[in-house]
Amino acid sequence: MANAKPPPPNGRGGRGGDPGEAPRRRSPLQSVIYWSLVVGVWGLIFVVAFFAVFSVDLPDTSKLYEVKRQPSISYLDRSGGLVAVRGSQYAPPVDLDKLPPYVPKAFIAIEDRWFYWHFGFNPWGIARSQVYDLTHRGGGPLRGGSTITQQLARNLFLTPNQTYRRKAQELILAIWLEAKFSKKQILELYLNRVYFGAGAYGIEAASQRYFGKPASQLSIGESALLAGLMKGPSRYSPVSATDRAERRTTIVLDEMYRIHAITAAQRDQALHTPVRVNPVLANQRAQYFTDWVDDQVRKLVGEPTEDLVVETTLDLPLQAAAEASVQKGVEAAQNQGVKQAALISLDSEGRVRAYVGGVNYLQSQFDRATSARRQAGSSWKPFVYLTAMEAGRTPDTPVVDEPITIGNWTPRNYTGQYLGPINLEIALKESINTVAARLASEVGTSNVAATAHRLGIVSPIQLDPSMSLGAVEVSPMEMAQAYVPFSNGGVFAKGYGIERIRTASGRVLYDHNVGQAQGRQVINQPALSYMIRMMRQVIASGTGTRAAVKGYDLAGKTGTTSDYRDAWFIGYTGGFVTAVWVGKDDNTPMKKVTGGGPPAGIWHDYMSQALPRLKTEGIPGSEAPQAEPPDMVGQIINGVNGLLNGDHEAEGPGPQTAARPQPEEAPH
Numbered sequence: 001m002a003n004a005k006p007p008p009p010n011g012r013g014g015r016g017g018d019p020g021e022a023p024r025r026r027s028p029l030q031s032v033i034y035w036s037l038v039v040g041v042w043g044l045i046f047v048v049a050f051f052a053v054f055s056v057d058l059p060d061t062s063k064l065y066e067v068k069r070q071p072s073i074s075y076l077d078r079s080g081g082l083v084a085v086r087g088s089q090y091a092p093p094v095d096l097d098k099l100p101p102y103v104p105k106a107f108i109a110i111e112d113r114w115f116y117w118h119f120g121f122n123p124w125g126i127a128r129s130q131v132y133d134l135t136h137r138g139g140g141p142l143r144g145g146s147t148i149t150q151q152l153a154r155n156l157f158l159t160p161n162q163t164y165r166r167k168a169q170e171l172i173l174a175i176w177l178e179a180k181f182s183k184k185q186i187l188e189l190y191l192n193r194v195y196f197g198a199g200a201y202g203i204e205a206a207s208q209r210y211f212g213k214p215a216s217q218l219s220i221g222e223s224a225l226l227a228g229l230m231k232g233p234s235r236y237s238p239v240s241a242t243d244r245a246e247r248r249t250t251i252v253l254d255e256m257y258r259i260h261a262i263t264a265a266q267r268d269q270a271l272h273t274p275v276r277v278n279p280v281l282a283n284q285r286a287q288y289f290t291d292w293v294d295d296q297v298r299k300l301v302g303e304p305t306e307d308l309v310v311e312t313t314l315d316l317p318l319q320a321a322a323e324a325s326v327q328k329g330v331e332a333a334q335n336q337g338v339k340q341a342a343l344i345s346l347d348s349e350g351r352v353r354a355y356v357g358g359v360n361y362l363q364s365q366f367d368r369a370t371s372a373r374r375q376a377g378s379s380w381k382p383f384v385y386l387t388a389m390e391a392g393r394t395p396d397t398p399v400v401d402e403p404i405t406i407g408n409w410t411p412r413n414y415t416g417q418y419l420g421p422i423n424l425e426i427a428l429k430e431s432i433n434t435v436a437a438r439l440a441s442e443v444g445t446s447n448v449a450a451t452a453h454r455l456g457i458v459s460p461i462q463l464d465p466s467m468s469l470g471a472v473e474v475s476p477m478e479m480a481q482a483y484v485p486f487s488n489g490g491v492f493a494k495g496y497g498i499e500r501i502r503t504a505s506g507r508v509l510y511d512h513n514v515g516q517a518q519g520r521q522v523i524n525q526p527a528l529s530y531m532i533r534m535m536r537q538v539i540a541s542g543t544g545t546r547a548a549v550k551g552y553d554l555a556g557k558t559g560t561t562s563d564y565r566d567a568w569f570i571g572y573t574g575g576f577v578t579a580v581w582v583g584k585d586d587n588t589p590m591k592k593v594t595g596g597g598p599p600a601g602i603w604h605d606y607m608s609q610a611l612p613r614l615k616t617e618g619i620p621g622s623e624a625p626q627a628e629p630p631d632m633v634g635q636i637i638n639g640v641n642g643l644l645n646g647d648h649e650a651e652g653p654g655p656q657t658a659a660r661p662q663p664e665e666a667p668h
C-alpha cells in the first residue's frame with residue numbers, strides 16, 4: 001500500500017469532484033446560452049471586421065440632399081410646341097402624403113413587400129437571390145435581393161457596378177439610412193431620387209415626362225407602369241418596348257392585389273384601361289432633328305450649367321406629315337428594294353421646317369439627312385444648266401442629243417437612244433445625259449463646281465467630266481440648301497434649325513438673328529428666270545410629273561444614279577424647298593428606282609399636306625407660268641427620226657416613243 005499512487009486531485013479527468021465521479025453535463029438551457037454566447041462573440045467579431053473592412057472608403061453621406069445632374073434641354077418648335085427634352089430632368093420633391101396611396105404601394109409590392117418589417121436588408125431575399133444566381137449562371141440576367149433601402153443607398157452614394165464590395169457597402173449604408181430616417185422618409189427619398197428612364201429622375205419628373213401630368217394625378221395603371229420600370233428603365237420602356245412594358249405592368253398590378261394594395265375590381269379596371277404615354281415620347285417625333293440641333297447647342301453656348309430652352313425652326317405639323325409620307329412611301333416601294341429615305345424642307349430664309357433622317361429612329365439612329373453622303377445623280381444638272389445660262393445660253397438654245405466622248409469617257413442615255421436636235425429646256429426636262437455632259441465640258445467643270453459651292457454645296461466636288469451627271473457625294477441638307485436660291489429670288493440661305501437658346505429663367509444665350517448679315521444674291525437675272533422656266537417643265541411634263549400638286553406653282557428636278565443606288569426628287573415653290581432621297585444604307589442597287597418614282601411620290605404626298613399650311617405664292621424671279629408648250633420633243637423626233645408620240649409613263653419620264661427618252665442616269 002505504501003507504493004500506491006494517490007488519485008488525481010480533481011478525480012477522473014482532472015475536473016474535480018469525488019474520486020470516480022462522472023463529469024457533469026450541461027442542461028439544454030446551459031447549452032443554448034453557451035453556444036449563443038459563442039456565436040454572438042464570433043458574430044460580433046465578424047460584424048466589427050465587416051464594418052472595419054468595407055467602411056474604409058464609404059462615400060461621404062453628408063451630401064445626401066445634393067442633386068448632381070446634367071441640366072435638361074427642352075426643344076420647342078416654331079410655335080412653342082414641345083418637340084423633345086434631352087438631358088436629366090428633375091422636379092421638386094413630392095410629399096408622400098400628397099400622392100394617392102396606391103402609388104407608393106405599387107413600388108413596395110413589386111420591389112420590397114417586406115419594406116416595413118426589415119432593418120434595411122432582407123436576409124431571406126439575399127439568400128434566395130444568391131441561390132437563383134448560382135443555379136442560373138449563363139441563363140439570363142441575375143436576380144438582385146436589394147430592398148428599397150439598399151436601392152436608395154446605391155442611387156444616392158454608390159455606382160451600379162456588380163461587385164461584392166459594392167454590395168457590402170450598400171448593406172452598410174442601408175443600415176445607416178434605417179437608423180437615421182423613418183420608413184416614410186426613406187420611401188419618400190426613394191421615390192424622389194430613383195431613375196425612371198427617358199432622362200427623368202424622381203416620380204414627379206417621370207410622371208411629367210411619361211404622362212404630362214403631376215404625380216398626384218397618377219392612375220393605378222400609370223403607377224404600376226412606373227413601378228415596373230425599376231427592373232430596367234430601358235428594357236421595360238413604354239416607348240421602345242411597349243409589349244414588355246405592358247406585361248410588366250400586369251405583374252405589378254397582380255402583386256398590388258396580392259398585398260391588398262388594391263381590390264380585384266381596381267386591378268381589373270386598370271388592366272382594361274389603356275395607359276396613354278406622352279405623345280412627344282410615344283411618337284419619337286423629330287428625333288433625328290433633335291440629335292442634329294442637340295450637337296449644335298454645345299458648340300454655340302458650351303456645356304450647359306442650368307436647364308435650357310431651345311427655340312427651333314421646326315414646324316411640328318409639317319414634321320408629322322413628313323415622317324408619315326416617308327414611312328408610307330418606303331413601305332410602298334419595299335418590293336423595289338427601297339429601304340431608307342431622308343427628307344428636308346427649308347423655307348426662303350433657310351429655316352428647317354421638316355427634317356427626317358430615316359424611316360425608323362428606334363431601329364437606326366444614323367442620320368441620312370446630314371450625315372450621309374450620296375451621289376446626286378441628275379439632281380445635280382441644274383448647277384450645270386445655271387452655269388450655262390450665266391454664260392449666255394437660254395432655254396431655247398438648240399443642242400443635239402447624240403453620242404459624245406469626252407477624253408476617255410462616253411456618257412450614254414438611259415435607253416441608248418438619242419433624240420437628235422432639241423433645245424436646252426427639253427434636254428433638262430427629259431434629263432438628257434449627253435447634253436448635260438457636253439454643256440459642262442463647254443462651260444468648264446470648275447465653273448460648275450464654283451456655281452454649286454456658291455449656292456450652298458459644301459462637300460468637295462471632283463472635276464472629272466462625270467461630275468456633270470452628278471458623280472458628286474452630297475447630303476440631302478446640302479441639296480435642299482443649294483436649291484433655296486431657285487425658290488426665293490436668287491438669295492443664298494444656309495439651312496439652320498436653332499432660332500434662340502435661353503435659360504429656363506429667360507436669359508438669352510444665343511439668337512440666330514443677332515449679327516446675321518443679309519443674304520447675298522447668288523443667282524441674277526435672266527439666268528434665274530430661265531432656270532425656273534425649265535425646272536417647271538420637269539414637273540409639268542418631264543421626268544417629275546408624279547410630284548405635281550394641282551393648283552400650285554412648282555418646279556424641281558429628279559435624280560437617279562448608276563445602277564439605281566440613289567434616287568432623288570428636289571422641288572420647290574415660292575420660298576419653300578423640299579429634298580427627298582431614297583436608297584439603301586449599304587449602297588447596293590435598288591430595282592430600277594428613279595427619281596421620278598418613289599422620291600417624287602413621297603414629295604407629292606408630303607407637299608399635298610404642306611402647301612395648304614404654307615399659303616405660298618408663285619415662285620419669285622420668274623415670269624408667270626405659261627400654258628404648256630407644244631410637244632417639241634415629239635415634233636422633232638417625228639420629223640427627224642420618224643417616231644410616234646405616246647402617253648406619259650406613270651413616273652413621268654416624258655413623251656414615250658419607240659426610242660423612249662431615258663428618265664435619267666448617272667455616269668458610267
